[in-house]
Amino acid sequence: MIARDPWQSFARHTPARIALGRTGASLPTEEVLRFSLAHAQARDAVHMPFDAERVESEIRALGFDTLRVESAAPARDVYLRRPDLGRRLSDESRARLAALDAPPADLAIVVADGLSAAAIHAQTAPFLAALKPWIEKEGWSVAPVALAAQARVALGDEVGELLKPRALVVLVGERPGLSSPDSLGLYLTLAPRVGRTDAERNCISNVRAEGLSHPLAAFKLVWHIREALRLGLTGVGLKDESDLLLVDGAPPAALPRPA
């Protein structure tokens, strides 16, 4: 009854659901059920709580200082309906950051749960471990890593306004997909402050072992930070040409010295 597709061997090239076969115009029963299960699991991932304590201790073990902040969204269901609250710090967090009065660093890092705490749990520590040697090589100073709960990308702008780094990167749990419930996104903003738009950021997405690997993502981010500081901008004016430096698909040992 089921017409199998004779190109099933190509499925090894992509996580996409190709060569599913068909019965008439429709999906075979097995595929309909497989899809339902994936959807159920992704739905559960959206609502998983952020274990900030665990992630904080992992980041500290890498040698970063940390601090904890929350957005203005009091709970997950409110957070999902009110993205505006997820982009703002709670009054308490704002006061705490304002009182820090630390010297401005070259780089600030915000870890935001976004729409997938599962992504933050799985990717943050290995990604920062890959990033750290690059930061040391470039000699950049780094502000304490801010772990932000119920937080969206633009929350970084307010953190940036208070910490005043030259550049700020937000690590955010991306919207979970059926095949990737734990994918991390990186958003870089030069001179972050409240009111920056998405056109003023650069995004590196799909950071996870099965997507853009941690070493590659770290290299790409460092390339972007270096270019952003050199050109004085992030966003649509900064075009990604980092791939030109890859050696057989792997990052080079170091970025070329500026001319």
Added chain:
Amino acid sequence: MAFVHRIGARTHAFADLKDLMAKATPPRSGDMLAGIAAASAEENVAAKMCLAEVPLKTFLTEALIPYESDEVTRLILDEHDPVAFSPVSALTVGDFRDFLLSDQATPDVLAGLARGLTPEMVAAVSKLMRNQDLILVAKKCRVVTRFRNTIGLPGTMAVRLQPNHPTDDAAGVSATILDGLLYGCGDAVIGINPASDSLPVLDRLLKLMDEVIRRFDIPTQSCVLTHVTSSIELMNRGAPVDLVFQSIAGTEGANRSFGVDLKVLQEGYEAARALKRGTVGQNAMYFETGQGSALSAGAHHGVDQQTLEARAYAVARKFEPLLVNTVVGFIGPEYLYDGKQIIRAGLEDHFCGKLLGVPLGVDVCYTNHAEADQDDMDTLLTLLGAAGVTYVMGIPGADDVMLNYQSTSFHDALYVREVLGLKRAPEFEAWLERMGITDATGKLLPASGAHPLLGFVQEQAA
């Protein structure tokens, strides 16, 4: 100007036209988020009743977003065609609904009207229409565009083959292109959302698609859905760009948040047309839109999201696009909460786009944080098929492994063709038959393991 409507002893007052429009909109989470939605079910209907009495002409003198401060408003009013408008210039919004549904409003009459209508007029009348009205009128609208094939002919529906891959891998992308073509999809465009913004990667994807289209002589076009400025740069470097893509919105501020304005869109449009890569026409732009983008960008001016969406179609129509689609459920539950709201919005957007003369397709989709599932998508897809949607997306198994959302699949396209008897673009339909993929009626033939397309994937994997 303020508006007032009495229901029994109660008086409902609306501060101005945009307030009236927002209160008259069918309920949705984005307008609630913006704080502009009706406060009660009765207020919602009172606003509809009041809006029904507003003359269409009012929209030409009372701009919802000031002319001085917004280039989209200037585009809409400066390019309004009073001659095309004249047949309906004396009507109210309520009369306009009656007119659109009447036998007087033939496909030719509606096509002649398009340039005389503003997005605000079209959005206003949609607020008085039920889902069946949106379907019936949209079905009468005819918008035909051409590049390497003919899209939008009556009785047809095209499909965008969307071969996204999380790392833009050549073999992975090729395998999905093959899967889609052998399932009879790809007449609207083979269009990749790249994971990377890197110009060398985009260039490689463009060359890959150009190669498959040329080698197998496929009457279709390709697109890498990257920022218009990147496409311009790629064209300057000699890359094979068929369609220039850009996300657009209905206000100057929201477009700025996408990093574009009318001037840069014009540059992209001129650069693409200058390449003359089309064979049967030169509609060379591809735009995507979606309700809620202006609010998301903090540039909504207190105007409801559905009206702003219709304004995006005025931006699109200036550049004679081959394809425009509303990515209706992509933005998330804060703008369209559940299946019911997504279905309504999809039908509204399709209606508004078609009435304005734009080749509107719909990305029938949802995200995993919305209250929706495949059943809702089946419903919307079937309704849009009945409404004569220009095209829908084709994604393997409905699961986009790069953008992390669910859309419609190659199988879904086969389903809707079978149920509603919809054909593909004629040039593409003939190609499928020539390649032994379909029979003379357009039905899939049993797939062959020796099909030459399989060899292309093997080459890319080598």
